[in-house]
Amino acid sequence: MPIQSECRNRIANLQRQLERKELDGALVIYPIDLYYFAATRQNGMLWVPQSGEPLLLIRKSLTRARQESCITELRPFPSSRELSGLLGRPGQKVGVTFDVLPAAQLDYLKKVLPEREFVDISGINRNLRAVKSALEVARIRHAGEQLSKVFAQVPDFYTPGMRELDLAAEFESRSRKLGSEGYVRMRAYNQELFQGLLVSGGSANQPGFFDGAVTGCGLSAASPHGASTAVIAPNLPLMVDYTAVHDGYIVDMTRIFVPGNIHPEVQHAFDTALKIQRQVTAALRPGAVASELFDLACGIAAEAGLGDCFMGVPGEQAKFVGHGVGLELDEMPVLAKGFDVPLQENQTIAIEPKFLLAGHGVVGIENTWAVGPEGGIRLSPADDAIVTLPT
Template identity: 25%
Template sequence: MPKIEVIRKKILESGLNSFFFTKRSDIFYMTYFNSSNAYVILTDKENIFITDGRYYESAKEKLKDWKVILLGKDNKNILEDLTEILLEKGGKSIGFQEDSVTLSFYKKLTEKTDLKERLIGFTNFIDEIRMIKTEDEIQIIKEAVKKTDIVFKKLTSEINKFKTELDVRRRIIDLIFEMGGTGESFPAIVASGKHSAVPHYETDNFPIEKNSPLLIDMGMKLKGYCSDFTRTIFLGDVDHEIRKIYEIVKEAHIEAVNTVKEGVKISEIDRTARKIIEKYGYGDYFIHSTGHGVGIDIHEIPRISKNNDDVLKENTVFTIEPGIYIPGKGGVRLENIVVCRKNQPEVLTETSLDLLTF
């Protein structure tokens, strides 16, 4: 069933006449059209795309199966215009994304009419639909991952010429564009020495230390979808304890991946990685979940967490990224993107998990 019809079915099963979408990534998911100011209304029969004059002509040309409506026509206030469209098209029961609109937007939209009585708020309305990727989506993510592997290979081939963390990040961005990406899927983390012990460190103009770990966490946007990738490499000699935790993280990563198959509890994937790290006495230093879904957004459901007892579904795409972080010393994280197939995992990332020194 086409994705729009799957969403429409959920709308009707929820007892709604229509649904008003405001979340940018959900709108892209339904239309594959990028706009910084767009809204979608799905009714039982109509697909309605609403945007302003900057995108209107392009949307009319590209969205052949959609009724495209121009916002702000005849110098109307955009929010008043939206209100009129919702009153005309939405029916008496209109779902909306209360998790993606501001309170100010909601108040202005509903202050002059009975629209407030018609709107029913939902959170994460189509997240579970988006979680199961189509083969076309998987192929785009696979392409993004392959290009990210190449970025990493090119980056490490010249790693010794960089002086600071920001030098490395600048080169990552250049390489993403050289490979055809449209940008970073998140600001790359380049963490040298003790900074590698901070899982979401903010890259700085800090000198890259010799004889220390260098954690590189990066991803690219390609055709609207994200990749995500982390390796910890070493410049010069490797400290004995850091080498030890590298091998522990690698073992935890491999065992977690081997747990992946349709029907397994998601918590089992996390617990598999966590038990291995705990076995070696480093449980207190694994301070985040084992992974997260990836797609149009860099963080999607499912969260690969010990507290998530949902079962894994076929064609879910997510990261496996255990880590150990020793404050003041350094850390190791190893991250690949995995697709859950029926009876086994498909690991999209091809870069080796073996320890790399330069």
């Protein structure tokens, strides 16, 4: 089966990194990492020794894990007293992902696995997951094809006078019916997202916690993100920015709709966003430096007279123009200042140049791409053009 081959390759890649870092093994605990290496998201712990076969211990559901997992050695989770004899030996160095491991969980590991040195392998894990296999790229492409179908249907289910929330609910319903799983997983602490966001006119200018160009008003102070109960305004841009998730893999897309007439300033900003997308994605080749692509995007925005409103409201602008996507929405690499790292083939990146225009709202574009030998390979096929809606 393809997933069995995938898992063998992923574990072998991890073991090579463990050997290079002189680590005796790694404990994989975070659910989405467990899914990546073991093909099951059940509650458990995966022990990957530097060499030899991994061991998967499952709390719940053992039955489901046995149905799904590619790991041959799979057992029920033992008592704490038994763990030490199963997971390495005293004196060994064990890799864990400190970026997502709660302090209480680390304290537990230190208690049940005494005399081990726990070492952070967050960077190793994220870099391994950043480069996608052909199967992973195909899954993201499938998600892009399904989401593109929903974007194409917006003129069919939009009616004048709709609230942002009503249109968002209809969009989300249709996406779910096409198989989107809805779980938009994010690794960053204190970040969350419910499928996507849909904002119109002034709603786009509401600042917020979300680490992106646009937050929206949301429905309350407890969920201050995405669509609100505001009526969609005529003659102002309506931004529909959504994910779709299939087999755990995320695609990220944005399209602009305008009920009525497109203002020349909006059209100018949109044309600039397309220019940024065109030039940045043409440069999505192995060896291109992530921070330099961010500088390229900022330069085009400044040249168009839009630097102050690029990627957010002035003073609260997002510091990136592209982010890795895969099993999580915020994977590596990031096209941002300070990320002076070369791209690698088959990294998958959402490129999202957006502008927040005073008096108009947000306008821009977002598509998901794979890094390819001749430039970015598009994984989200919906047409980029602004769509005019009735008023």
